Amino acid sequence: MLSRFRRPALLALIALALPLGSALAKSPEPLRVMSFNVRTPVDTEPNKRWEDRRDAMVTLLKEQHPVVFGTQELKTNQAEYLVQHLPGYRWFGEPRGPGDNEEHMGVFYDSAKLKVVESGNFWLSDTPEVAGSITWGNLMPRMVTWALFQRQADGRQFYLYNTHLPYRDEDEPRRVLGAKLITERLAKLPKDIPVVVTGDFNSEPTSPTYAEFTRTLSDARKLAGKVDGPRLTFQNFSTTPTVEIDWILVRGFGVKQFSTLDQTFDGVVPSDHYPVMAELVFPETPKR
Template identity: 55%
Template sequence: MLKTRAIAMFRGLLAGLALVAVTASAAGTPPTLRVMSFNVRLMPADDGVNRWEARRDLLVQTIRRADADVFGTQELFKEQGDYIVAGLPQYAWFGRGRRGDDGDEHMGVFYRKDRLRVVESGDFWLSDTPEVAGSITWGNLFPRMVTWALFERKSDGRRFYFFNTHFPYREQDGEARTRAAALIAQRLAKLPQGVPVVVTGDFNDVPDSGAYRALAATLQDAWTTAPRRSGPEATFHDFTGKADRRIDWVWSKGLQVRRVQTITDQRDGRYPSDHFPVLAEYRWPAL
């Protein structure tokens, strides 16, 4: 009987030591932050087999599998944002439409309610009058904007800024895209030092463009700096699955990118959007 008790006590001691070792190891590992950029494609009536109603469940499934802590969307209408959180109630979303109300495209920001809380948030427009909702300058056809937030992790109080945007798309909009990137860089320069920053968006431009260089002066491109990459480099595929341009970028400052992935989920040759979403995983700096 005594021998049996001694064996049980010894096994209990080993289990306790193992638990301490695992806890210590976890405590010594910097936590991660999963970030995604996703142009979800608006809802034109002439999309045919690729209309929103035909692809929305696949889009929700794609987001669920990605399991991002936070992600920025482009071309999002309120109906789409509400459908996403109805299917994924672990997320909440916010953002104004680009004309200042809910009747147009949003730069909707989605975040896991159980992991993050919003400390503050806002919008500004990519124009000569950034605080004027719906303002258009620089030859743009439509208002262009940024939706941003300061997030705090519920588990440990770590904070980071998140900016999400969508640049103009025409070939002749190169100067406008460069000016938009410069305005974002100016805003980032005014943020408190030491707080990490993440920027997501559909930038409608290619690396080595003026817009790219304006952002690369202070931020790191996840695709070029990650030690591990998967999926195609290009992101816009027009529902074909064969992308030809890398126009969706994820940037950061103050975080270490571990891996980045271009997500190519599809079902029977149909895709959730005409863009591949980009998912980046970051490691926080040690405290």
């Protein structure tokens, strides 16, 4: 007789527990976003050549599996090799100047987890819509490749902007102009859609460029609940980095973790920059 009375109570407890368990199971994973200067394939010394380090790069990307990553110094043959060896990833981007062999600000994404809603490019110049345009005294074209992404699992959207600013010490005023142009564009985006900016900024966090960006954006490394790896990111194919010039900047995201990925693979570093990665968390959706 007791079992007959206990059974309804047990079923009621199970029913109450199911929604909580279901909600926990559906809790979305953080977005793993990476910035990676892959180093253009011009080096001829052993372990610096693209052919010597490309498999190390693939291994690192497979291990970390960012849902999206912005690259700098990417050439078409490098992009083709990466997508060939990273199943499920796609990429897009335009050459920064005339000819398809020019560098790209290529963006790669896991097509099982994200879809591209819209994308585009603009140049860091007085004529941003003119492909390959150069002003401000830059030696070569500088540009941004961007996209509005939608997460397949829950439909949440975010913007990603990816760039590479000029490298010379005397280019700091030009980097500031680039930062102003990018943040002016970001200011026109919908405020309820989070933004992430990836790049090799060729400036450190003490610079006017960083100050310009962080007027309206936040440094993911500083927001992160947990930080792994060295602060400095450029190491010139060594294991001794010297400057912090690769950043991830955000607006509207929380940051669970930030990592500078300094792994080597059989003594080979994948690039002359360490990639940086942030695990980003969407804000809670407002209750209706």
